[in-house]
Amino acid sequence: MDHIRNFSIIAHVDHGKSTLADRIIQLCGGLTEREMAEQVLDNNPIERERGITIKSQAVSLPYTARDGKTYQLNFIDTPGHVDFSYEVSRSLSACEGALLVVDAAQGVEAQSVANCYTAVEQGLEVVPVLNKIDLPTADPDRVKEEIEAVIGIEADDAIAVSAKTGENVTDVLEAIVQRIPPPKPGDTDKLQALIIDSWFDNYLGVVMLVRVMQGELKPGSKIQVMSTGRSHGVDEVGVFTPKRKKLGRLGAGEVGWVNAAIKDVHGAPVGDTLTLANDPADKPLPGFQQMQPRVFAGLFPVSADDYPDLREALDKLRLNDAALFFEPESSEAMGFGFRCGFLGMLHMEIVQERLEREYDLDLVTTAPTVVYEVEKTDGEVISLDNPAKLPASPQITEVREPIIVASILTPPDHVGAIITLCEEKRGVQKGIQYLGTQVQISYELPLAEVVLDFFDRLKSVSRGYASMEYHFQRFQPGPFVRVDVLINGERVDALSLIVHRVQAETRGRDLVERMKGLIPRQQFDVAIQAAIGGQIIARSTVKALRKNVLAKCYGGDVSRKKKLLEKQKEGKKRMKQVGRVEIPQEAFLAVLKADK
Numbered sequence: 001m002d003h004i005r006n007f008s009i010i011a012h013v014d015h016g017k018s019t020l021a022d023r024i025i026q027l028c029g030g031l032t033e034r035e036m037a038e039q040v041l042d043n044n045p046i047e048r049e050r051g052i053t054i055k056s057q058a059v060s061l062p063y064t065a066r067d068g069k070t071y072q073l074n075f076i077d078t079p080g081h082v083d084f085s086y087e088v089s090r091s092l093s094a095c096e097g098a099l100l101v102v103d104a105a106q107g108v109e110a111q112s113v114a115n116c117y118t119a120v121e122q123g124l125e126v127v128p129v130l131n132k133i134d135l136p137t138a139d140p141d142r143v144k145e146e147i148e149a150v151i152g153i154e155a156d157d158a159i160a161v162s163a164k165t166g167e168n169v170t171d172v173l174e175a176i177v178q179r180i181p182p183p184k185p186g187d188t189d190k191l192q193a194l195i196i197d198s199w200f201d202n203y204l205g206v207v208m209l210v211r212v213m214q215g216e217l218k219p220g221s222k223i224q225v226m227s228t229g230r231s232h233g234v235d236e237v238g239v240f241t242p243k244r245k246k247l248g249r250l251g252a253g254e255v256g257w258v259n260a261a262i263k264d265v266h267g268a269p270v271g272d273t274l275t276l277a278n279d280p281a282d283k284p285l286p287g288f289q290q291m292q293p294r295v296f297a298g299l300f301p302v303s304a305d306d307y308p309d310l311r312e313a314l315d316k317l318r319l320n321d322a323a324l325f326f327e328p329e330s331s332e333a334m335g336f337g338f339r340c341g342f343l344g345m346l347h348m349e350i351v352q353e354r355l356e357r358e359y360d361l362d363l364v365t366t367a368p369t370v371v372y373e374v375e376k377t378d379g380e381v382i383s384l385d386n387p388a389k390l391p392a393s394p395q396i397t398e399v400r401e402p403i404i405v406a407s408i409l410t411p412p413d414h415v416g417a418i419i420t421l422c423e424e425k426r427g428v429q430k431g432i433q434y435l436g437t438q439v440q441i442s443y444e445l446p447l448a449e450v451v452l453d454f455f456d457r458l459k460s461v462s463r464g465y466a467s468m469e470y471h472f473q474r475f476q477p478g479p480f481v482r483v484d485v486l487i488n489g490e491r492v493d494a495l496s497l498i499v500h501r502v503q504a505e506t507r508g509r510d511l512v513e514r515m516k517g518l519i520p521r522q523q524f525d526v527a528i529q530a531a532i533g534g535q536i537i538a539r540s541t542v543k544a545l546r547k548n549v550l551a552k553c554y555g556g557d558v559s560r561k562k563k564l565l566e567k568q569k570e571g572k573k574r575m576k577q578v579g580r581v582e583i584p585q586e587a588f589l590a591v592l593k594a595d596k
């Protein structure tokens, strides 16, 4: 085991993790120059387009070090975005060390701090790497100080590199070999393998990425998933180089893939332990925190005929995405659809995009909402993930909303604007610390406010410099009311939202105004109202169209007429017929941009 090094790379989005990983793979001879042309690790098209890494991946690489020995370096990738921070901790638990990659021009950002603490807590050796030193604005010395001041780890021997040009990347490989310890042997030889990740492959069924802690895994063995007690025969084991490579065994300390004819990812839960069915380990490895969807929204097909297809598509996506939750929902206004739970807004956007792109579905999404805890007068406490289902007020004792703790890092210039923003979002300041060139501000904030437009606002008030990390803290009671939207006098359940009493009037007015701008003019007047209970708090009208649109075409030019009709059809794609009124997708999301 002395020749094995298991490591991860911790980095804020865009600091160059994928580029460095590619360089490392290239230096170890994993791929040819041509194969490198495509960034290999971000291998889902949506991830690639957005330039973010979502799923964990692992690569095993042989490296002949300066000491003449050949080491097996196992790199386990981690995602960089806040929505996926639970995946970071699970990747880290398979490693003995981590490279902390910090952009030498940009400096330390909140996400790297949070992930670095996770690594330190898990007892990993952290090796700081300053990337992008080829940039004229790079200032490695300042960033070293920042790492020490903000994160509090030693950065004297940080390695300054350019992942782009390849400068000093060999030093990183040497540091992995010298500074990161090899895996420790287990207490016994009984198999314990941690499931770091599992995904569904159309040809192979479920593939598991595992870290063998002790014992060994071989084709033909009968393994047992410890939490479910289910047994499966192992078909194949191997590693990614990054290409799939079959092996005869995976031994203690190694990281690789296993496939064992398991039907879907729920049969191979991430964080679970594999052992041998006929010679099981005494106890499972410590698992991971269960991931919980925090943001919910309704997904409805534009055309009711697509409902079965939507169900099938969600079923398929769930094979691969254990964090995705859904159950059938029926709405008076929208018909049949699904209430879906996501880890955060990015997760939601990705799921929606995949449904539309990969499954060719036209969908309308309702405004995302957080989960409220509602205590009823009969003592029952319910988790409310759909505002339309809030019980009538005489039945409610208390409504509690989720509160998060946010840690924001920013240069000192923007502190004032950020505090103003947090206060506007009902935040409570918990601390503010000047750390060299950066300021760390911590706030308790309602998750509902963060879900709205907080990230965009934070970026805009800090001109892109502030970064943030957050985690759930607790539920807190408050005076919440349900604001309903009425279109021509009919309540549209899919547009209801839960808001703080103090913000209700403003939100209602903003929403009505915004919707007025988004609902196209129809053959008749459309009245839009916002109401709390029976009381109307805002109203507005979309005036009827005066003329037929085709009148503009002077009756003559057929192709022009056709074009116009096609254009209208296109525009209709993401509309939902509610009663007599056609409501476009944007109107359902109007609430997201409230009070800007």
Ligand SMILES: Nc1nc2c(ncn2[C@@H]2O[C@H](COP(=O)(O)OP(=O)(O)OP(=O)(O)O)[C@@H](O)[C@H]2O)c(=O)[nH]1
Pocket (backbone or CB within 6 Å): 011, 012, 013, 014, 015, 016, 017, 018, 019, 020, 042, 051, 052, 053, 079, 080, 081, 131, 132, 133, 134, 135, 161, 162, 163, 164, 165
């Ligand atoms: N100048 C310069 N640019 C770099 C260097 N390393 C990475 N970049 C650029 O920085 C951007 C982000 O790099 P990625 O490797 O995609 O960043 P990442 O951290 O993997 O981002 P996520 O996959 O979103 O987590 C890309 O445009 C890279 O070309 C470097 O050493 N120098």
